[in-house]
Amino acid sequence: MFKKLLIVNEQTPYDDLVMKFASTLKVFGAEEAILAKKNPLKVSAPLTESEELERTREELEHSGIHTRELALDQLPIEEINRLVSADELFESLIVIGAKVSSMGKRIFDSEFAYELIQMPSKPILVVRIHENPDGSHLTLPPAGLSLDSHVLFPTDFSENAHHAFLYLEKMVESGLKHVTLMHVQDIAKISPYLDYRIIEFNQIDRDRLEGLKKRLEEKGPVQVDVVLDVGRPFREIMYTIEKTHVDLVLLGRQGKGFLKDIFIGSTSNNLTRRAPASVLLIPRAERQKTE
Structure with missing residues (x-):
């Protein structure tokens, strides 16, 4: 790749x-x-x-x-x-x-x-x-990337995130040894009306993360950590980057448009601008030539 x-x-x-x-x-x-x-x-x-x-x-x-x-x-x-x-x-x-x-x-x-x-x-x-x-x-990191680099993959399980995951699989096939898969339940979309379903949501999303982990492990010998949090996605992902010494954040993004991203913002846009790590952005599938 x-x-x-x-x-x-x-x-x-x-x-x-x-x-x-x-x-x-x-x-x-x-x-x-x-x-x-x-x-x-x-x-x-x-x-x-x-x-x-x-x-x-x-x-x-x-x-x-x-x-x-x-x-x-x-x-x-x-x-x-x-x-x-x-x-x-x-x-x-x-x-x-x-x-x-x-x-x-x-x-x-x-x-x-x-x-x-x-x-x-x-x-x-x-x-x-x-x-x-x-x-x-x-x-950041000072020595660049290597097969020992720690790559964080935050996912919202969207179609675009699944497309970005294909690139992570390719990196593991190349020999990447350490990946963290992360999903954050957005508290703003859950509370207060869906608080009673948080255990159900967590089980569903943990199963999804475990499924992604299995796919990566089938691609090569890789350590895959799984993080499932509840909170504000940007805040929780930033905390994980700093706490676990992430070298690279791999993200899917929609490419919604310049003005909309500036004034409304998105998790991928904010992380790209503010994360204390290098960021690999994967545009949505239909924006790329796949023939």
Whole structure:
């Protein structure tokens, strides 16, 4: 899976870290990386790179991932989607870095990643960037991903979540060793009128989680933990990420539209912006070419 990476280079201080992170995706089948770079003057103009970026590009090549560069005019979302829209299912992945966005600044965010996640035609990996007090940066996790990484899969058992689960199965087939499956009973939808059915709901959803666990265990030797909570989904998932030291959150999303996500919000959108971990977003099935 993920044979082709489209790495978005925004000319930020952490571009090299995003590229290093991308090099670790070799364990999940990465073979080719397109370095999409902002070129506001002329698409065909030559690109200049810092020595650090050039060294990182060489590291990508050395890891066995063939790289090529592509200059884009102001990194248009439409062009990025066009570059991967014809690829087969499971084949391509958009990779971009982003720092945590607070709720107060989300409407005015300058991070291109948070524009891009509104209209992805393919899975997008948002590499979480942490800024240290001295102004330096690191990725979360710092060493990138590996087969030992801890992946959290929160699910609402929707059709879109089931589609995203296919990607988790592929990762386990590749050798991923640790997964946590999580479902949160949304207290806002249960209380006060359905409180008396909470035990029934918990049993139904625990059986669903156990079914997903069995499917993963059939794909390879993997440790699968199951978490079933009642509360506010975003709050409970954030707590689990911090408590269990999650490296990657794998989420399905609807792609409801830019304005609706900003003003109404969604669990996947909020987690992508605020989780202290990298996030892999899988768009709904009908948005992807499956032929």
